[in-house]
Amino acid sequence: MSRLKSFCALCLCLLALALHAPAAQADAASALARFAEDSFPETAKAIEELGASGDARAQIILESLAAARLFVDPASRAVYWRTASGVLHEAASGAPVATPPAGLQPVRINNRLRTAIQNELGALTLMAPDPARRRAAAESLFKARDPAALAPLENALKAEKDPAIARAFAQARAAILLASAGASNEQRIDSIALLRARADMGAIAALRSLHESASADAKGLAGDAVAAIEGRLRLMSHVQNVWYGLSLGSVLLLAAIGLAITFGVMGVINMAHGEMVMLGTYVTFLVQEAFRAHAPAWFDLSLPVALPLAFLATGLVGIAIERGVIRFLYGRPLETLLATWGVSLILQQAVRTAFGPTNREVGAPSYMSGAFDLFGLSVTWGRLWIIVFTLVVFGALLLALKRTSLGLHMRAVTQNRRMAASMGIRTPWVDAMTFGLGSGLAGIAGVALSQIDNVSPNLGQSYIIDSFMVVVFGGVGNLWGALVSAFALGVANKFLEPLAGAVLAKIFILVLLILFIQKRPRGLFALKGRAVEA
Amino acid sequence: MVAGAAMMASAGAPVMAQETIKVGILHSLSGTMAISETTLKDVMLMLIEEQNKKGGVLGKKLEAVVVDPASNWPLFAEKARELITQQKVAAVFGCWTSVSRKSVLPVFKELNNILFYPVQYEGEESERNVFYTGAAPNQQAIPAVDYLMSKDGGEVKRWVLAGTDYVYPRTTNKILEAYLKAKGVAAEDIMINYTPFGHSDWQTIVFDVKKFGSAGKKTAVVSTINGDANVPFYKELANQGVKATDIPVVAFSVGEEELAGVDTSNLVGHLAAWNYFQSVKNPSNAEFIAKWQAFTKNPKRVTNDPMEAHVVGFAMWIKAIEKAGATDPDKVIDAIVGVEAPNLTGGVSKMLPNHHITKPVMIGEIRADGQFDVVWQTKDLVPGDAWSDFLDGSKDLEADWVGKKCGNFNVKTGKCG
Numbered sequence: 020m021s022r023l024k025s026f027c028a029l030c031l032c033l034l035a036l037a038l039h040a041p042a043a044q045a046d047a048a049s050a051l052a053r054f055a056e057d058s059f060p061e062t063a064k065a066i067e068e069l070g071a072s073g074d075a076r077a078q079i080i081l082e083s084l085a086a087a088r089l090f091v092d093p094a095s096r097a098v099y100w101r102t103a104s105g106v107l108h109e110a111a112s113g114a115p116v117a118t119p120p121a122g123l124q125p126v127r128i129n130n131r132l133r134t135a136i137q138n139e140l141g142a143l144t145l146m147a148p149d150p151a152r153r154r155a156a157a158e159s160l161f162k163a164r165d166p167a168a169l170a171p172l173e174n175a176l177k178a179e180k181d182p183a184i185a186r187a188f189a190q191a192r193a194a195i196l197l198a199s200a201g202a203s204n205e206q207r208i209d210s211i212a213l214l215r216a217r218a219d220m221g222a223i224a225a226l227r228s229l230h231e232s233a234s235a236d237a238k239g240l241a242g243d244a245v246a247a248i249e250g251r252l253r254l255m256s257h258v259q260n261v262w263y264g265l266s267l268g269s270v271l272l273l274a275a276i277g278l279a280i281t282f283g284v285m286g287v288i289n290m291a292h293g294e295m296v297m298l299g300t301y302v303t304f305l306v307q308e309a310f311r312a313h314a315p316a317w318f319d320l321s322l323p324v325a326l327p328l329a330f331l332a333t334g335l336v337g338i339a340i341e342r343g344v345i346r347f348l349y350g351r352p353l354e355t356l357l358a359t360w361g362v363s364l365i366l367q368q369a370v371r372t373a374f375g376p377t378n379r380e381v382g383a384p385s386y387m388s389g390a391f392d393l394f395g396l397s398v399t400w401g402r403l404w405i406i407v408f409t410l411v412v413f414g415a416l417l418l419a420l421k422r423t424s425l426g427l428h429m430r431a432v433t434q435n436r437r438m439a440a441s442m443g444i445r446t447p448w449v450d451a452m453t454f455g456l457g458s459g460l461a462g463i464a465g466v467a468l469s470q471i472d473n474v475s476p477n478l479g480q481s482y483i484i485d486s487f488m489v490v491v492f493g494g495v496g497n498l499w500g501a502l503v504s505a506f507a508l509g510v511a512n513k514f515l516e517p518l519a520g521a522v523l524a525k526i527f528i529l530v531l532l533i534l535f536i537q538k539r540p541r542g543l544f545a546l547k548g549r550a551v552e553a
Numbered sequence: 554m555v556a557g558a559a560m561m562a563s564a565g566a567p568v569m570a571q572e573t574i575k576v577g578i579l580h581s582l583s584g585t586m587a588i589s590e591t592t593l594k595d596v597m598l599m600l601i602e603e604q605n606k607k608g609g610v611l612g613k614k615l616e617a618v619v620v621d622p623a624s625n626w627p628l629f630a631e632k633a634r635e636l637i638t639q640q641k642v643a644a645v646f647g648c649w650t651s652v653s654r655k656s657v658l659p660v661f662k663e664l665n666n667i668l669f670y671p672v673q674y675e676g677e678e679s680e681r682n683v684f685y686t687g688a689a690p691n692q693q694a695i696p697a698v699d700y701l702m703s704k705d706g707g708e709v710k711r712w713v714l715a716g717t718d719y720v721y722p723r724t725t726n727k728i729l730e731a732y733l734k735a736k737g738v739a740a741e742d743i744m745i746n747y748t749p750f751g752h753s754d755w756q757t758i759v760f761d762v763k764k765f766g767s768a769g770k771k772t773a774v775v776s777t778i779n780g781d782a783n784v785p786f787y788k789e790l791a792n793q794g795v796k797a798t799d800i801p802v803v804a805f806s807v808g809e810e811e812l813a814g815v816d817t818s819n820l821v822g823h824l825a826a827w828n829y830f831q832s833v834k835n836p837s838n839a840e841f842i843a844k845w846q847a848f849t850k851n852p853k854r855v856t857n858d859p860m861e862a863h864v865v866g867f868a869m870w871i872k873a874i875e876k877a878g879a880t881d882p883d884k885v886i887d888a889i890v891g892v893e894a895p896n897l898t899g900g901v902s903k904m905l906p907n908h909h910i911t912k913p914v915m916i917g918e919i920r921a922d923g924q925f926d927v928v929w930q931t932k933d934l935v936p937g938d939a940w941s942d943f944l945d946g947s948k949d950l951e952a953d954w955v956g957k958k959c960g961n962f963n964v965k966t967g968k969c970g
Contacts, residue, residue: 059705065871087821100772127928129926130706130707130798130824130918131705131707133797133798134707162799195967214611220764220767223769224765224768227768231634252764255730259760263754263757267754309731367583368583371583375591377592377810378784378811378814378815379814380814382816383788384956389794390792390794391790397760397793397794402756408592457676469787471753471785471788471789472784472785473784473785474814475781476587476588477584477751478586480751481753516757516758517757519748521746521748521752521757544788
C-alpha cells in the first residue's frame, strides 16, 4: 500500500518536474544557496521560493527544515537533509550520502519561519495521499488565511473525495475569502454561514478578521455568527468546567486515597504521606530510565511496570516507618504529627541527595499524550486515563476492604481494637499492613501524578494539605466520603477559578471548608471509628 | 556548643586569618528553592577553587564558607549575620528570590558587608551594599516584549501576562502593562492572570489563554511563572496543543535547568528571554561549560543565566579587590564601580554607579533537546536600570553611588530618598 502511495507521489512529482523543470531547477538552486546564508530573512525567501518552485524536493526539504534536520556544510556551502530514519541526502542532487561531512550546522529557524513553512507545506500537501496530512494542510491554511493559497485550494476541493476533508477545505476557503479584499458579497455571506456551522474558536477568529471592505449586511451577519458561536461556547464552558473539575477531583482523590487509609481508617496524622507520593514518582523515573537504557521500543509499558514496583517500594517504606516510629506513638497525635513531619523532611533530603535537587524527566507514553475533540470539548488523554485509573484504584480498594481477610481484620481493628485482639487478630501486624497499604496507594498515585507534575523532592508538599482537606471534608474513616469530597472540591474549584482567579478560588474553598467543619465537625459522612472515639 | 565552636575558631584564627580571605555562600541547599540554588553554590565553589589555583588574590587563598538558609526567608537574615559576624567573610554571594534578598538587606546595611545577587529581578531597588548581577526589567522583560511586537516576533497585538502571585511577577507585570499601554495596546487586549506558588492544575488557565487568543489578533503569553509551577504548565500547553506558532509563550524564569525535567519535543519554538544561554557559541562559554561538567563530574550538566551572573560578579569582585588593594567592604564598594569583566557571551560587562551591570539581552527559542536557539539579541550591552521609566512612582528616580551617594535620587525635587 505504502509503496503504491509513494509510486503515485513519484508520478505526481515527475509530472510537476516535467512541466516546470527548467525554472524549478533554477529556483531550487537559488533557494538552497539562501539556506547557506544562515540569516532568517534569507531563509524566509528560500522557503517562499521553494514553495513556489514546484520542485519535487520542496516538500522533503521544508519538512526537514521544520524538524531541524536540514544542514549546511559551512565549508562547501552545500545543503543536506536527513530523513527521520537518519539517512543523510545531499539536497542539490537528492542523492544519499554515505559519510557525512564534518562540521554540519543545522539551518536555524524561528516561529515566523515555522509558520511560513507550515503555510507552504499546507499548499504542497493539499493533494497528499495521506488523509491526515490533507486535513492538517486544510487546518494550517485555515489559520494562515493567505489569499495566494486560494487557487490550489479550489483545485484540491474539486478533487477531494472524503466529505470531512472536503468540508475542512471549504472552511479554509471561506476563511481566506472573508479576510481577502477581492471576494464578492455573496461569497462572503456564504462563507459566514459555513463558518457559523463550524462553531469553534477558530471560526470566531476567522469571522473577526472579516475584511473591512465588506458590506454592512455581511458585517452584521458575521457579528451575529460570532455572538451565536460565543453563546454556544459559553454553554460548553460549563460542561468544560465540570470535566476539568472531575479531572482535578480525580487527582485530589488519587493523592488522598492512601491518606484515607492511614489517617481516615487508622487515625494516624501522617505528614509523610506526600513523600510517599514523591517516592512513587521517583520509582516511575527509575523504571523509565531502565526502559530508556534497555528497551526503548517498549517505553509505553513503563507505567504499567512502574505501578506494582511503586506499590511495593512505598509500601515497604511505609511498613518501616510504622514499625520504626509510629507504633510507639499510637494515641499521641501531636507526637505522631511531629515525628512523621520529621520523617518527611528526612525523606525529602535523602531523595535530594540521591537524585539531585533538580526535576527529573518522566516521559508520557504515547497513549497518554495529546488530546481529542468530543463535541467541541477538548479532552486530553492523560487526564482521561488518570480519571479512569483513579476509579479503578478506588474500586479495587473497596473490594479489598470488603472481600479480603486483611480487609476484614482491618475493619475489625478499626472498630474495636481490644475485641479484635481477643478474637485472635494480631493487631500490630494489621497496623503495619494497613499502614503499608496506605503508603503503597500513595506510591501508585505518584506513578500517575508523575505525568502531570514535577518529579522533584518537593512534589509531596504540594499534595499534603489538599489530601488532608479531602479526607477531613469527606468524613474521617469513610472511603465513599473521600470520593464525593474530592470530586466536589474539584468541581467547585473549577467553577470558582474563572470567576475569581486561581488564588482567590483556593482561598474561597478553604474558607467554605472551615465554615463547613464548624457546622459538621465529622465531615460529610461521619463514621464511628478509632479516630472519632479518641 | 556554638560559643565553644566560635572560641575554637577564634583560637585558631591568628594563623588562618593571615592566610585566607573568606567568601560567604548563602544559597538554599534544602527546601523548595534548593532546586535552583544548589547549582549556584556549586558554581561558586568551582570559581573559588579556580581562583586559588591561580594563586588566590592579594597573595592570599580564598576560603568558601557555605551555609544553608533552607528556603526559609528569616533564616536567610540569621545566616547572613552568622557569615558576617562570626565567620568574618569579606563578601557574600547569595539569595535567589526577591523576598530572601529583602530579608537580608538590613543585615548587610547594619554590618556593612557586600552581597552579590545573581538573579533577574523586578528592579525598584538600589542599595549601597548590594551588587545586582542579574537582569533588571529593562534587560529582560521590555526587550522581550519589543521582540514579540517586531515582525520577526510575529507582530503580537494581544497579551496574556501570567505569573505566580508574589512580588517579582506583580512588579514586572505592572511595568509591562504600563509599557504596553504606552505603546498603544488597548486595555481589553491585555489579560493578567496570577496563580499560587506550585500551582499544578493548569487546565482552566490554558483553555482561557486559547480562548483569549481566538480574537483574530496575534496573541502571546508573557510568563513570570516561577519554579515548580512551570513543568505542569508546559505539560498542559503541550497536551492542549498550544503550538508556539499559534500562541508563543515567552518566559522569564525558565532556563536550561528548569527544562531538564520536561520533554521539550512539543514545546519547540516557545521562548525565553535571558542574558546568557548555554547554546551561545563562544570560546569562553565552551571553556566554562567544559570546566563545569568536569567539576560536577556530569557530562550532561547544563549551565544557565544566574550561573553566568555569578561568574561575572565574582570576576568583578576579584578585580575590585586588586584595584583597592584590600578586601575591606568600604574600599571594595568604592573600587568596584567602573570595573569591567568579560561575560560568557563575548562581551565585556561593566559595573555601573547604580550597582547594576551591563548585559546583552537575548531571546531564545526552545529546541527539541531542551536547549535554546538564540533568535535575536541586542547589538550592544544594555545598562541595567534600577528604577523603571514606565512607573509613575519611579520614573524620576536615579541611583548613583558615586556622584550622589544615593540609591533613589529624585531628579525632579533634587533630593535623596
